[in-house]
Amino acid sequence: MATAAETIHAPMSEDEESALLDAIQKWVDKEVRPVVQKYDHADEWPKEIVEQMVEMGLFGATISQQYGGLGLSAVTYAKIVALISSHWMAITGIFNSHLIMACAVERFGTPEQKAKWLPKFAGGEIRGGLALTEPNAGTDLQAIRMTAERDGDEYVINGTKTWISNGINGDCFALLVKTDSSADPRYNGMSLMIAPKQEGFTTGKKFKKLGYNSIDSAELIFENYRIPAENLIGGVEGQGFFQTTGGLELGRINVAARGVGVAEGALRLATEYAQQRETMGKPISEHQAIQLKLGEMVTRARAARLLTFDAAQAYDRGERCDMEAGMAKYFASEAAVANSEEGMRVFGGYSYSKEYDIERLYRDAIFMCIAEGTNEMQRMIISKQWVKRNPA
Ligand SMILES: Cc1cc2nc3c(=O)[nH]c(=O)nc-3n(C[C@H](O)[C@H](O)[C@H](O)COP(=O)(O)OP(=O)(O)OC[C@H]3O[C@@H](n4cnc5c(N)ncnc54)[C@H](O)[C@@H]3O)c2cc1C
Numbered sequence: 001m002a003t004a005a006e007t008i009h010a011p012m013s014e015d016e017e018s019a020l021l022d023a024i025q026k027w028v029d030k031e032v033r034p035v036v037q038k039y040d041h042a043d044e045w046p047k048e049i050v051e052q053m054v055e056m057g058l059f060g061a062t063i064s065q066q067y068g069g070l071g072l073s074a075v076t077y078a079k080i081v082a083l084i085s086s087h088w089m090a091i092t093g094i095f096n097s098h099l100i101m102a103c104a105v106e107r108f109g110t111p112e113q114k115a116k117w118l119p120k121f122a123g124g125e126i127r128g129g130l131a132l133t134e135p136n137a138g139t140d141l142q143a144i145r146m147t148a149e150r151d152g153d154e155y156v157i158n159g160t161k162t163w164i165s166n167g168i169n170g171d172c173f174a175l176l177v178k179t180d181s182s183a184d185p186r187y188n189g190m191s192l193m194i195a196p197k198q199e200g201f202t203t204g205k206k207f208k209k210l211g212y213n214s215i216d217s218a219e220l221i222f223e224n225y226r227i228p229a230e231n232l233i234g235g236v237e238g239q240g241f242f243q244t245t246g247g248l249e250l251g252r253i254n255v256a257a258r259g260v261g262v263a264e265g266a267l268r269l270a271t272e273y274a275q276q277r278e279t280m281g282k283p284i285s286e287h288q289a290i291q292l293k294l295g296e297m298v299t300r301a302r303a304a305r306l307l308t309f310d311a312a313q314a315y316d317r318g319e320r321c322d323m324e325a326g327m328a329k330y331f332a333s334e335a336a337v338a339n340s341e342e343g344m345r346v347f348g349g350y351s352y353s354k355e356y357d358i359e360r361l362y363r364d365a366i367f368m369c370i371a372e373g374t375n376e377m378q379r380m381i382i383s384k385q386w387v388k389r390n391p392a
Helices: 014-032 036-042 047-055 074-088 090-108 111-122 240-276 288-316 322-352 358-365 375-389
Strands: 128-131 147-151 154-165 172-178 190-196 201-206 217-228
Touching: 014 047, 014 074, 036 074, 036 358, 047 090, 074 090, 074 240, 074 288, 090 111, 090 128, 090 154, 090 172, 090 190, 090 240, 128 154, 128 240, 147 172, 154 172, 154 190, 172 240, 190 217, 190 240, 240 288, 240 322, 240 358, 288 322, 322 358, 322 375
Parallel strands: 128 172
Antiparallel strands: 147 154, 154 217, 172 190, 201 217
16 A cells, blocks of 8 residues: 555755746736636536646646645645635635545556556546535444445445535545445444446536635435446455545645635735725724734734645645644634634625635635544544554
8 A cells, every 4th residue: 555655756946936937927817817706606617717727737736746736845836725715715625626636546446447547537537526424424434334246246225415616527536435334333334435426426416605606516326236246446455435535634724724815815815905994094904903913813813824835745744634724724724714703803794795715714714624534523533543643
């Protein structure tokens, strides 16, 4: 089984990384910023932006170069995600969910699975996501009911997933199933499958959401859906729970990076506005009440960034980093919520206008406290790891 350090490749030189970030900033300014409100307000899938992200290689960002990906380190990847998210967080979800699926195949798949699927994932030819959650099971993943029964050289899958990102527009999903519903402990009966859309796999309703618009969140319905047994990730039943939680470390670093982006985006918008808006004959940035807000916002954003890169560096070294990724995800997502709310207050009444971007950041932020393991669970994971690493 490949470690994170083996699959996430050599860091770029500082010059290469800054050239890449520069190119992405230029793309954001030219292509993304002019259209974000149009797509977000209509909750429309941004086809041309997705095509550009495919062209830039973002769907292969963390996939190894040997499979046609960019092979970026988690640190460089987190910087890219934070940069884009500071303008439009939702579009990073489109390639992140896809990369978590790819990460599961690259870290835990057989050589044949990697050779077959990763080049297509890396080139964006096949795009998708991670399908874990069911109507009755989100945090308690071991309670899922979706079954996969072996029938000769195939598995027959039945059940429903819900809230799956890229559900409508994706072509393929890493699908968590029960291969043994009577296993005790329950996690021993769980497996992860590569599930392309084909007969027996349909999409249900697309959810209407508070924020995190333009990326589709949908139900996936499986009725006597048959896939070859060779689609079982790693080729051995009973590994799915660990494969999923292993993949979530990168997912949590990504959500942390999105939190950094939203926290920094809210800070940037509030800083600009506070210097332009005048009351009582001076810019509001000169009033102490606003200074206190900006002082807290910049501190939170910086702390979120440092925690996120700390976790990403541990991931790149191939270390176990559930505590670091949990701390980063927890802190950065809460920083996004706090900064976007403070940003709303800095904008006063204008914050309620759809013409200003701050309201989107406010609507988008809370999602990150729920995604990839709720922040309640993060704190419990952090505490358990902390105690384990510090025996009395
Ligand atoms: C926009 C969006 C996109 C999503 N995308 C995906 C996706 O692509 N793939 C996917 O598989 N899922 C996805 N999800 C689902 C998401 O991962 C779950 O919503 C999340 O894991 C929480 O599960 P739940 O909603 O069932 O809440 P529940 O598990 O019912 O939790 C409800 C509350 O109880 C708390 N809680 C639960 N158990 C405990 C416990 N043991 N101790 C303490 N507190 C507890 C939780 O922290 C939370 O506050 C998405 C969700 C949203 C909203």
